[in-house]
Amino acid sequence: xxxxxxxxxxxxxxxxxxxxxxxxxxxxxxxxxxxxxxxxxxxxxxxxxxxxxxxxxxxxxxxxxxxxxxxxxxxxxxxxxxxxxxxxxxxxxxxxxxxxxxxxxxxxxxxxxxxxxxxxxxxxxxxxxxxxxxxxxxxxxxxxxxxxxxxxxxxxxxxxxxxxxxxxxxxxxxxxxxxxxxxxxxxxxxxxxxxxxxxxxxxxxxxxxxxxxxxxxxxxxxxxxxxxxxxxxxxxxxx
Amino acid sequence: xxxxxxxxxxxxxxxxxxxxxxxxxxxxxxxxxxxxxxxxxxxxxxxxxxxxxxxxxxxxxxxxxxxxxxxxxxxxxxxxxxxxxxxxxxxxxxxxxxxxxxxxxxxxxxxxx
Numbered sequence: 374x375x376x377x378x379x380x381x382x383x384x385x386x387x388x389x390x391x392x393x394x395x396x397x398x399x400x401x402x403x404x405x406x407x408x409x410x411x412x413x414x415x416x417x418x419x420x421x422x423x424x425x426x427x428x429x430x431x432x433x434x435x436x437x438x439x440x441x442x443x444x445x446x447x448x449x450x451x452x453x454x455x456x457x458x459x460x461x462x463x464x465x466x467x468x469x470x471x472x473x474x475x476x477x478x479x480x481x482x483x484x485x486x487x488x489x490x491x492x493x494x495x496x497x498x499x500x501x502x503x504x505x506x507x508x509x510x511x512x513x514x515x516x517x518x519x520x521x522x523x524x525x526x527x528x529x530x531x532x533x534x535x536x537x538x539x540x541x542x543x544x545x546x547x548x549x550x551x552x553x554x555x556x557x558x559x560x561x562x563x564x565x566x567x568x569x570x571x572x573x574x575x576x577x578x579x580x581x582x583x584x585x586x587x588x589x590x591x592x593x594x595x596x597x598x599x600x601x602x603x604x605x606x607x608x609x610x611x612x
Numbered sequence: 613x614x615x616x617x618x619x620x621x622x623x624x625x626x627x628x629x630x631x632x633x634x635x636x637x638x639x640x641x642x643x644x645x646x647x648x649x650x651x652x653x654x655x656x657x658x659x660x661x662x663x664x665x666x667x668x669x670x671x672x673x674x675x676x677x678x679x680x681x682x683x684x685x686x687x688x689x690x691x692x693x694x695x696x697x698x699x700x701x702x703x704x705x706x707x708x709x710x711x712x713x714x715x716x717x718x719x720x721x722x723x724x725x
Contacts, residue, residue, distance in 0.1 A: 388683050411639065411687050415658065418640040444659045454663035458670035608678040608685055 384424045386417040390432055397436065403448050406533035407454055407606055412448060416440070459536050459605075463545045463594075466601060470589045471582075483581065491578040495570065506580075513587070515545070520591070537605050541598050544590040617682055619654060623664050624704050626656070628673065628691070628699040636677060636690035639665060673698045 386394075394413040403409050419439040423430055430438075440447065474483045494502050521543055595599070602609050619625045619626075630645060631637060635647070642665075643656050673695035677688045691699065 385682065386684075391684050410685050411662070414638070414681075414686050415640045416685050417684060442658050444657065444661070450659050451662045451666075455666050458666050463671050607676050608687070 382422060384428065386421060391417065393432070394436070398448065401448050404534055405536040405539070407535055407608065408452060456536065459540055460545055462605065463540045465535065466594060467545065467589050470593050471586055474585050483497060483585070485522055486581045487574065487577045490581060491570065491574045494573045494577060505545065517587070517591070534610070535602060536592060537602055538598065541594055541601065620704060623656065623660060625669065625702040627664060627666050627668065628695065628702055631674070631689060631701045632696065636688040638688050668695070708711050
């Protein structure tokens with residue numbers, strides 16, 4: 374269904390005006406090309422429709438009228454909800470990879486890691502276990518922090534920003550996850566005293582799962598970023 | 613009760629049904645088509661439309677096609693197989709809801725006589 378007849382150039386949005394619309398969406402806090410493109414097309418169609426009814430209307434006035442239709446919050450609601458949906462999709466990707474570690478043959482590898490960690494914890498003193506675990510978490514956290522900071526401070530060289538690409542770079546906003554082992558170790562450091570194989574196995578399983586999840590977010594997904602972006606964005610090939 | 617409140621819960625069903633009846637549509641086209649079919653009774657706001665479309669896309673009920681039209685890119689939405697099933701479910705849900713509501717309203721009317 375064709376809404377507007379663009380046979381007459383005077384009623385059509387020009388290339389320059391398209392650029393102005395992209396700039397307008399950026400100015401109103403739409404930073405991601407995927408969302409900008411959809412909104413630019415919508416605004417352009419609305420403006421062209423207005424010109425069908427009143428060809429004397431200026432581009433700026435027509436744009437103001439179209440933008441008002443998005444309500445008092447403008448584009449912000451659309452952006453926030455899009456971010457939420459993309460993050461959910463990202464974690465679905467991570468979860469799919471995570472499940473692989475619990476299917477044959479990777480299951481043997483996972484079980485080996487859990488067993489090794491359990492044995493180590495059983496043979497170390499409680500204090501040594503606590504210190505080693507806390508140090509390991511601190512080093513890991515430092516690596517993640519530096520890596521994420523680097524991504525955030527990457528200068529925008531004018532190239533298009535894709536929401537999913539940013540989510541992949543910042544590990545899905547999972548900053549809260551990194552603190553869990555710290556909390557566990559200091560809340561439950563007494564379990565190292567108990568030396569019960571079942572409790573230590575449970576603890577080891579949790580830590581290994583956390584490591585695997587982090588490994589997937591930091592290394593596996595970024596390696597496959599291009600293919601994920603192509604699957605999420607049909608428009609990626611036009612960029 | 614405001615008219616918009618009555619229609620709020622039905623937006624997903626409206627979008628899915630519309631896409632079932634049309635091969636594929638883009639956002640602006642959807643708003644115009646709804647206005648046309650309902651003689652301007654229902655006006656889907658942009659602030660409600662795009663979050664709903666994105667949610668349905670993320671849930672796997674819609675897929676997206678991109679085409680270069682005039683001097684810009686246009687994003688078309690169409691139903692996936694899962695979307696077809698979901699549309700039938702949602703339409704059935706809504707029909708049952710309307711039937712129940714009509715029964716209630718009829719009962720109310722009887723009481724006032």
